[in-house]
Amino acid sequence: MSGHDEKRVAAGLKAAVHNPNVSEEAKERAQERLAQMGASAEETSTGTARGHAVGSTDGAGHETNRVLGGYKATLHNPRTSEEAKRHAREILEADGYQFERPEGMTEDEHQKRVNAGYKAALNNPRVSEEAKQHAREYLQEHGGL
Secondary structure, eight states: OTTSOHHHHHHHHHHHHHOTTSOHHHHHHHHHHHHHHTOOTTBOTTSOBSSOOTTOBOTTSOBHHHHHHHHHHHHHOTTSOHHHHHHHHHHHHHTTOOOSOOTTOOHHHHHHHHHHHHHHHHTOTTSOHHHHHHHHHHHHHTTOO
């Protein structure tokens, strides 16, 4: 693969396999290409299967869930480039992360769940004071308090 990073190509192919908007024919071609590369659609870029156990690590000793959390943070950071966000999305999609809310979930239900997450943070002793303050501000802005 001259000029292409194999890990990124594999991540893109894996994302295609898991993308509901990709045709079955394209998914089959992506799976064949992954097989030629010696990878599978169920492996992540770190070489571990989806559904990581807490504390599971990759070959370099990085905790898989923390690495994926970093990619999620990249998507929401206004200072990251579009290319970095695209790469993060590919990695997360290859790992089975879904970006759209589940079918049938209303905006009100979504907001209710977001507020519940922030309320839980307020009562979690492992959450920093800075994060709790952010949660309070968010809940005040969105009528959650």
